[in-house]
Amino acid sequence: MKALRLEEIGRLAVVELPDPEPAAGEVRLEIIATGICGSDIHGFTGENGRRFPGQVMGHESVARIDALGDGVEGLTVGDIATFNPVVVPAAEADAFQGREQMAPGKHVIGVKREVVASFAQRIVVPAVNVVPLPASMPVELGALVEPLAVSVHAVRRSGAQPGDRVVVAGGGPIGQSVVLALQMAGIERIVVTELSASRRGLVERLGATALDAAGDDVVDRIREALGGAADVAIDAVGIEPTLRASLQATRIGGTVCLVGMGAPKLALDAFLVSTEERSIVGSFTYSAQDFRDAAEWIGQAPPQAAELITKTVPLEAGHDAFAELAAHGDIPGKVLVRMTETDNSHTDEEEQR
Numbered sequence: 001m002k003a004l005r006l007e008e009i010g011r012l013a014v015v016e017l018p019d020p021e022p023a024a025g026e027v028r029l030e031i032i033a034t035g036i037c038g039s040d041i042h043g044f045t046g047e048n049g050r051r052f053p054g055q056v057m058g059h060e061s062v063a064r065i066d067a068l069g070d071g072v073e074g075l076t077v078g079d080i081a082t083f084n085p086v087v088v089p090a091a092e093a094d095a096f097q098g099r100e101q102m103a104p105g106k107h108v109i110g111v112k113r114e115v116v117a118s119f120a121q122r123i124v125v126p127a128v129n130v131v132p133l134p135a136s137m138p139v140e141l142g143a144l145v146e147p148l149a150v151s152v153h154a155v156r157r158s159g160a161q162p163g164d165r166v167v168v169a170g171g172g173p174i175g176q177s178v179v180l181a182l183q184m185a186g187i188e189r190i191v192v193t194e195l196s197a198s199r200r201g202l203v204e205r206l207g208a209t210a211l212d213a214a215g216d217d218v219v220d221r222i223r224e225a226l227g228g229a230a231d232v233a234i235d236a237v238g239i240e241p242t243l244r245a246s247l248q249a250t251r252i253g254g255t256v257c258l259v260g261m262g263a264p265k266l267a268l269d270a271f272l273v274s275t276e277e278r279s280i281v282g283s284f285t286y287s288a289q290d291f292r293d294a295a296e297w298i299g300q301a302p303p304q305a306a307e308l309i310t311k312t313v314p315l316e317a318g319h320d321a322f323a324e325l326a327a328h329g330d331i332p333g334k335v336l337v338r339m340t341e342t343d344n345s346h347t348d349e350e351e352q353r
Ligand SMILES: [Zn+2]
Pocket: 037, 038, 039, 059, 060, 147
């Protein structure tokens, strides 16, 4: 099989690797397309130190079930599916049911260095991590399940309820999927702050109000657009200006959910937390239920979901797509790398065998 491997910081190459074989309890997936995550870009540039040369990254995929290991039931070869990249060891599965992201022994496919992840044409994952998708939906939307699951979890952590006023800092791919997750939760008053005009345009097409994040009056403009202070802020960037604006734009007693990981340390307007009793909550990945809920919603192919995918490039153009994103090219939404030649490559290959 072919895979897109990080050869050194700043360089990906298409390489030939052996097809993985599913062990008992595992499933082999034939990857159709994989989304490029901001964390992959930071791995490519060496910024986050969480990806390594020699690694095959990838954790936002849509696939076709290709082969079942011994003892796997309830899944059908040929079906469209995605996979939940958070793998919990069997010994911790019961104790961390419902909060799988907190299991100390977990690893994340696409992050763990030794695991060949889904910028490859085939991958092996535990059967419990496979989430089937309806054949009726546009197949590429399946690559959005993982980023949407991140946002579903952030919205749940934030405690946002229908009727709330919500501000989202950042209109990039995370902020965009936060908008979808808020809509999925029945929240209608949504304002997004974003520097890029093309991303603001995309956010507006999703049905949220987009404001230019630049300028000293951004907090006033947020409150004006929402018709009052925000009940909840979701910081999908995670740098000092966005955390400050998030705290200032929320009401007394409001909540700021920190999901963006823009900086490892942030100075904090402490009195906005202490004297006015705001809460700051963190959010990381998702529970298995958050992931399944995101998959179910994407499976209904909500019309605005397609807006999140800006383009799909062939495997051979993978390096260039990473380089363009790393150079902050004007790409408003998600870029997917198509790992197979066509949608029905599985059938074609079956016939050749
Ligand atoms: Zn990601």
